[in-house]
Amino acid sequence: MFASPMLENSMLTNSTFASSVFARMMIASPLANHSIPARYAYFPALNATLNASSAVLLLAGRILIAKRKIAAHRACMIAAMVASALFLCCYLFFHYEAGNILFLGQGWARPIYFTILISHVTLAIVIVPMAIITLNRGLKARYPAHRAIARWTWPLWMYVSITGVIVYFMLYQWFPHS
Numbered sequence: 001m002f003a004s005p006m007l008e009n010s011m012l013t014n015s016t017f018a019s020s021v022f023a024r025m026m027i028a029s030p031l032a033n034h035s036i037p038a039r040y041a042y043f044p045a046l047n048a049t050l051n052a053s054s055a056v057l058l059l060a061g062r063i064l065i066a067k068r069k070i071a072a073h074r075a076c077m078i079a080a081m082v083a084s085a086l087f088l089c090c091y092l093f094f095h096y097e098a099g100n101i102l103f104l105g106q107g108w109a110r111p112i113y114f115t116i117l118i119s120h121v122t123l124a125i126v127i128v129p130m131a132i133i134t135l136n137r138g139l140k141a142r143y144p145a146h147r148a149i150a151r152w153t154w155p156l157w158m159y160v161s162i163t164g165v166i167v168y169f170m171l172y173q174w175f176p177h178s
Contacts, residue, residue: 043094050087051164105175120163
């Protein structure tokens with residue numbers, strides 16, 4: 001058992017909601033398009049910035065804990081969680097409003113993009129409860145249990161943060177819509 005029943009129920013409810021919103025976004029629909037409505041055009045760059053911020057904060061937190069600077073590590077990891085939570089809210093809102101944005105790259109770019117995207121999305125779903133549990137254990141000073149899960153959480157969370165930025169560049173910069 002990873003966490004308290006109340007936390008597990010909250011995570012299950014949040015995961016169910018996020019999964020239903022994600023499924024709505026991914027199903028081919030009239031909203032799937034090649035362009036982004038102007039009022040939402042800043043969201044992709046904002047999302048990439050939040051992902052990059054999370055990656056930088058995760059790296060800083062890792063370096064700080066290796067130097068035994070616990071208070072600074074805690075601050076970085078809380079900030080990384082805030083950046084990731086803001087990203088998730090902005091990401092869900094953007095895709096709920098703007099729909100599914102199609103990848104326009106052709107040839108070799110398509111299998112690379114979809115391989116990165118599939119691994120990114122799959123691990124992003126996995127990392128949400130892992131990050132919550134890891135942070136919870138750290139804040140409650142349950143350090144042996146915190147370290148045990150953090151060994152798995154940190155590299156997965158870092159991968160998701162970095163690949164989120166790569167997906168942004170592939171979808172909106174290297175193979176743009178307009």
